[in-house]
Amino acid sequence: MSDEIIRRDPRAEWIARNRLHPLHDAMQQAGAAETRGPSGLIRRNPHAVGFIGPNGIKRIDRMNGNGPAVGGRRSAGAAKEVELPLHKVENPDYYVVVVPDMVGGRLSGHDRDVIGQAHKLIREGEGAGAVLAVVFGEHREEAFDKAGVDRLLNITGEAYEGYTPELRVAALEQVEKEYAPKYWLLPDSVAAGFEIGCRLAARIGERPATQAWQVSSDEAICRGAGGTTDITRKTPRLMLLAEECAEPIDETRHEVLPLELETSVSVQAVIQDCGQVAVDPNAIPLGEAEFILSAGNGVTDWNQFHQAAEALGATEGASRVAVDDGNMPRFRQVGATGTWVTARVYVAVGISGAVQHLQGIGQCDKVIAINTDVGCDMVKRAALSCIADSGEVMAELIRLANAYRQEVVENAA
Amino acid sequence: MQPDKQNANLRIAALVSVGKHPGSGRARRAEQDARAVEMGLAMAPQGLEVLHAGDPHAEALRAYAGMGLKKLRILQQGENADAVPALSQYLSETKPDIVLTGVRAESGESSGMMAYLLGEKLGMPVVTRIAEIVSIDNGQANLLQALPRGQRRALRVPLPFVASVDMAAATPRQSAFGPASRAEMEAKAADVEVLDEVQASWSEAPARKRPKRLKVVKAKTAADRFKAATAKSSGDGGKVLRDKPASEMAQAVFDLLLEEGVIR
Numbered sequence: 214m215s216d217e218i219i220r221r222d223p224r225a226e227w228i229a230r231n232r233l234h235p236l237h238d239a240m241q242q243a244g245a246a247e248t249r250g251p252s253g254l255i256r257r258n259p260h261a262v263g264f265i266g267p268n269g270i271k272r273i274d275r276m277n278g279n280g281p282a283v284g285g286r287r288s289a290g291a292a293k294e295v296e297l298p299l300h301k302v303e304n305p306d307y308y309v310v311v312v313p314d315m316v317g318g319r320l321s322g323h324d325r326d327v328i329g330q331a332h333k334l335i336r337e338g339e340g341a342g343a344v345l346a347v348v349f350g351e352h353r354e355e356a357f358d359k360a361g362v363d364r365l366l367n368i369t370g371e372a373y374e375g376y377t378p379e380l381r382v383a384a385l386e387q388v389e390k391e392y393a394p395k396y397w398l399l400p401d402s403v404a405a406g407f408e409i410g411c412r413l414a415a416r417i418g419e420r421p422a423t424q425a426w427q428v429s430s431d432e433a434i435c436r437g438a439g440g441t442t443d444i445t446r447k448t449p450r451l452m453l454l455a456e457e458c459a460e461p462i463d464e465t466r467h468e469v470l471p472l473e474l475e476t477s478v479s480v481q482a483v484i485q486d487c488g489q490v491a492v493d494p495n496a497i498p499l500g501e502a503e504f505i506l507s508a509g510n511g512v513t514d515w516n517q518f519h520q521a522a523e524a525l526g527a528t529e530g531a532s533r534v535a536v537d538d539g540n541m542p543r544f545r546q547v548g549a550t551g552t553w554v555t556a557r558v559y560v561a562v563g564i565s566g567a568v569q570h571l572q573g574i575g576q577c578d579k580v581i582a583i584n585t586d587v588g589c590d591m592v593k594r595a596a597l598s599c600i601a602d603s604g605e606v607m608a609e610l611i612r613l614a615n616a617y618r619q620e621v622v623e624n625a626a
Numbered sequence: 627m628q629p630d631k632q633n634a635n636l637r638i639a640a641l642v643s644v645g646k647h648p649g650s651g652r653a654r655r656a657e658q659d660a661r662a663v664e665m666g667l668a669m670a671p672q673g674l675e676v677l678h679a680g681d682p683h684a685e686a687l688r689a690y691a692g693m694g695l696k697k698l699r700i701l702q703q704g705e706n707a708d709a710v711p712a713l714s715q716y717l718s719e720t721k722p723d724i725v726l727t728g729v730r731a732e733s734g735e736s737s738g739m740m741a742y743l744l745g746e747k748l749g750m751p752v753v754t755r756i757a758e759i760v761s762i763d764n765g766q767a768n769l770l771q772a773l774p775r776g777q778r779r780a781l782r783v784p785l786p787f788v789a790s791v792d793m794a795a796a797t798p799r800q801s802a803f804g805p806a807s808r809a810e811m812e813a814k815a816a817d818v819e820v821l822d823e824v825q826a827s828w829s830e831a832p833a834r835k836r837p838k839r840l841k842v843v844k845a846k847t848a849a850d851r852f853k854a855a856t857a858k859s860s861g862d863g864g865k866v867l868r869d870k871p872a873s874e875m876a877q878a879v880f881d882l883l884l885e886e887g888v889i890r
């Protein structure tokens with residue numbers, strides 16, 4: 214690897230070059246792959262070739278190893294992460310404010326694109342601008358610096374937890390007053406950005422560009438008419454950006470200096486959040502479901518499978534064989550000829566992992582396989598595999614899920 | 627249709643626009659607006675007023691009427707006029723309890739700002755992407771809001787309010803031709819007509835295909851580039867549990883599910 218530091222030992226190198234040196238033979242012998250035998254023929258010692266890698270497996274480095282590596286010893290702390298250059302903005306002339314969605318408390322890919330766009334606008338304009346990210350509530354993001362955040366305004370407090378669009382917009386209005394940003398950039402997403410952006414735009418009287426996908430400092434191209442037309446317009450101050458609007462930041466680190474609002478905001482919120490509602494997982498369209506328990510030919514007890522799905526609160530899916538055999542309805546089929554699912558967690562019970570099936574789960578994050586066959590493709594795809602009979606594992610899962618529910622109820626009481 | 631949900635005193639205004647079929651580009655009833663009308667019909671068939679600002683002769687408007695409306699109210703204005711001033715003027719006079727809109731229009735700018743601008747102008751709270759109005763009691767409405775991945779959130783808002791209706795709401799009933807052609811199109815000129823001047827400076831073209839983002843490998847050496855090009859995509863094999871009691875394996879699976887937060 215190029216970023217490993219190679220420590221040279223000049224003395225050893227010199228001895229290796231000098232065949233008359235008294236230590237030459239001994240030194241060469243230690244790591245020699247080729248030696249001259251007594252009859253003058255070249256002898257290869259395959260055991261001496263290469264070196265032992267960090268995980269105990271022998272590695273042959275065919276790139277550096279043209280000759281016994283006598284002098285070069287690889288440093289122990291291999292694969293060190295490169296330190297990216299720090300981008301500093303001392304006294305920003307203006308701010309570009311980004312309000313990321315922070316789905317699950319972390320920056321999403323869309324958020325990073327928007328921050329990338331903010332830096333693009335700063336690069337095109339004059340003066341030193343800083344990207345100010347406004348984050349509500351507790352967050353779990355550790356890499357704000359690598360995402361390109363110069364200043365971070367984290368507005369915390371119990372009032373900001375949950376669904377509080379009115380309070381958030383009031384806080385952003387305060388940001389508008391105190392920092393007078395040059396641009397407001399938000400992700401045009403279902404998660405939060407679209408709603409907050411529209412509310413803010415209506416509040417501060419800006420006309421936003423929505424679904425903007427190509428933005429420079431003087432012109433913005435936006436998708437209009439439900440995505441069927443492109444509107445080219447002058448770049449407004451407030452923009453709701455489409456996904457992949459710009460390249461995310463990946464070559465610099467940024468300061469992430471904390472900022473604060475001078476005055477705290479409070480509003481009488483009229484929209485009352487009564488919490489998320491339990492929905493029947495099987496009523497969720499398969500393509501949208503977050504958590505799918507999917508059955509294949511390896512499932513024999515179908516009642517038990519339905520019980521398991523219910524106990525875990527998972528949406529049911531199936532492989533084609535399970536559907537063709539009449540054990541599951543057609544609309545439950547996952548795969549090339551069924552539904553392409555986007556679940557975050559996909560549990561495949563007794564599914565071998567045929568390509569047609571794997572295509573359908575291409576977008577799933579975590580795949581868990583329960584299968585009797587270690588060699589099958591699903592196990593190769595899965596992040597966690599259990600090599601066991603599906604029935605036994607499902608029985609245990611049902612027990613665990615019920616015990617967990619019981620515990621939650623007891624704790625709540 | 628649930629008759630118990632109907633409320634004789636409730637007054638609902640559903641704002642409708644002319645939609646556009648994504649494939650053929652033909653004018654049609656907009657999907658979300660039709661859902662708003664459906665929601666209004668289910669809640670208060672008597673007190674529902676369906677409102678459009680624009681051209682009263684648009685054929686697509688008849689598709690809404692075909693859902694069983696006696697009449698449509700149309701605030702007549704030119705093609706390039708801004709719909710918000712006319713609508714907010716009208717709504718501030720009629721003062722409905724609930725104003726329903728779609729989330730985003732299918733034609734024009736489709737910015738989705740309508741509901742928010744009206745809310746701001748009329749001083750009413752705005753609720754986004756509702757899937758259902760569950761009930762109304764003591765001047766407060768219980769709503770279900772549609773979240774991504776089929777999830778729902780319960781909200782409580784005082785009347786009057788503006789709400790945008792999500793695609794997750796009940797599918798609209800079919801439009802029948804007879805009632806559609808019989809319905810009365812009650813058009814009157816809008817009280818205020820503001821030309822949308824900002825929009826006049828825009829240029830519009832059919833959507834271009836967006837370039838796919840390429841995976842650029844920023845490698846310094848040939849060896850790194852080679853590695854990046856030949857590396858297998860993810861799936862470097864996960865953890866495999868075998869020859870263990872089923873309970874232990876199930877526990878591992880369950881722990882992962884808990885960690886991912888899918889067990890509620």
Ligand SMILES: Cc1cc2nc3c(=O)[nH]c(=O)nc-3n(C[C@H](O)[C@H](O)[C@H](O)COP(=O)(O)OP(=O)(O)OC[C@H]3O[C@@H](n4cnc5c(N)ncnc54)[C@H](O)[C@@H]3O)c2cc1C
Pocket residue numbers: 508509510511512531532533534535546547548549550551562563564565566567568569570573583584585586589601602603604
């Ligand atoms: C044109 C075409 C399109 C197709 N489209 C699709 C599609 O969209 N979706 C789809 O799913 N398939 C599709 N298929 C079918 C696909 O090729 C496979 O046949 C199918 O996916 C296999 O289903 P399976 O994994 O459930 O069954 P099998 O391949 O029979 O696998 C069963 C698995 O269960 C395991 N098993 C057996 N007993 C147990 C037990 N007691 N406990 C635990 N594990 C056990 C076995 O080890 C095996 O791995 C398509 C095929 C064609 C030709």
